[in-house]
Amino acid sequence: MGAVEGRLAELGLTLPEVVPPLAAYVPAVLDGSRVYVSGQVPFVEGVLPATGQVGELVGLVTPEKAAELAAVCALNAIAAIRSVVGDLDRVERIVKVTGFVASDPSFTGQPGVVNGASELFGKVFGDAGVHARSAVGVAALPLGAPVEVEVIAHVRD
Numbered sequence: 001m002g003a004v005e006g007r008l009a010e011l012g013l014t015l016p017e018v019v020p021p022l023a024a025y026v027p028a029v030l031d032g033s034r035v036y037v038s039g040q041v042p043f044v045e046g047v048l049p050a051t052g053q054v055g056e057l058v059g060l061v062t063p064e065k066a067a068e069l070a071a072v073c074a075l076n077a078i079a080a081i082r083s084v085v086g087d088l089d090r091v092e093r094i095v096k097v098t099g100f101v102a103s104d105p106s107f108t109g110q111p112g113v114v115n116g117a118s119e120l121f122g123k124v125f126g127d128a129g130v131h132a133r134s135a136v137g138v139a140a141l142p143l144g145a146p147v148e149v150e151v152i153a154h155v156r157d
Helices: 003-010 063-085 110-129
Strands: 028-031 034-040 091-102 132-138 147-155
Touching (some): 003 110, 034 063, 034 091, 063 091, 063 110, 063 147, 110 132, 110 147
Antiparallel strands (some): 034 147, 091 147
């Protein structure tokens, strides 16, 4: 077990199976020293634990729950990275994270939601998990997911 997988174990996390594509794409592509990870929704064993828009109003996914789900998206992204590089210790940096939050029109806390993913990358990869980021509010996401995360990682040969 490598250092990164050791940190995952210390955190009590197990990498899931790579989420199968929902359409005509692949979960991740290795192109030279970059891994481009397709948007990952928070599937847990093939199921979305919550659906709908994020916001403060009754009946919406709470920002706190959405941040937890963003961490699940990040874990799914790490699994996708491993599927194309084999050894997660090859990851030299998480370069860019883009988070999409299905948002109630009055909700403006997208950065706090996407922090769930960013913080997980930091815990798992340490300094190499520090990245550039965008957090975008959208009307809807695939299958009603409240959050989706895509990643670009730099890996060594």
